[in-house]
Amino acid sequence: MTEYSHPRALATEEVPLIVDQFRRAAIHARQAGFDGVEIHGAHGYLLDQFFKDGINDREDKYGGSIENRCRLAMEVIEAVSTEMGQERTAMRISPVIDHLGATDSNPHALFLHLISQLNKKNLAYLHMTEPRFNNKGARGLTDTTENCSKFREAYNGVTMLSGGFTRASGMQAVHTGAADMVSYGRLFISNPDLPLRFAINSKLNAYDHSTFYTHDQFVGYLDYPKLSSEEIKQALSEHRKTTDSAIHMDELISIETSSPVCAQALRIPRPC
DSSP states (O other), X not given: OOOOOOOOOOOGGGHHHHHXXXXXXXXXXXXXXXXXXXXXXXXXXXXXXXXXXXXXXXOSTTSSSHHHHTHHHHHHHHHHHHHHXXXXXXEEEOTXXXXXXXXXXXXXXXXXXXXXXXXXXXOSOEEEEOTTOOXXXXXXXXXXSOOSHHHHHHOOSOEEEESSOOHHHHHHHHHXXXXXXXXXXXXXXXXXXXXXXXXXXXXXXXXXXXXXXXXXXSTTTTOOOOOOHHHHHHHHHHXXXXXXXXXXXXXXXXXXXXXXXXXXXXXXXOOX
16 A cells, blocks of 8 residues: 555645646646546545535635635636636536535535636536435435535536436436536446447446456456447347437447547637
């Protein structure tokens, strides 16, 4: 096991260095041809640690009030969007999840304030994780006392939800207006052709959670199979029996091989 350094609070003068690291990461992403950048402000990571008063006990301009605790995130958004463009910059938050000890005494007020500030930007989308997120697998929609609906209503832009969605529950979320988009993580790991499988309602590969966090560069990430041609034809045949929509093989090839889908969908000029 690697020895880790003892955690400590950032000094106030160190915070701008962190902001600049985000800025430089955005430059590298742009140079590498990325369509956009999603800033991770969820699940107990650095920005979430600044958000939540269960962790943030700072006494400088980055601690105390809700406005101060949101300051770092807004500085990062400004730095990243300056390099990528606001339309190619997104933010991820987990307003109703106390993940990795990231708790807050009033998350409702905290994230409504943050969203009020994000509404002043023109971001690509706001990504929120529903409380059905868990470490045991995707189980679809569940009854919960808390969800992201109030934050969805407060945000004026495009919203993305994640958190254990299945094909059916993801479609339901979009059709009912709970979200504009739904993202998938674990299902994408075990199904590299997930959009194709969703399009024809094909069977999915089960994922092996024990291989998610390993040092192996192949096992658990690159060893899951795609559908074969015969499996595609069979699934397509079954799909046609249960739906009125016609999907042709050339469309499936487009679904399977379309990697720059964000750029095509957004149709936003890439920054130079």
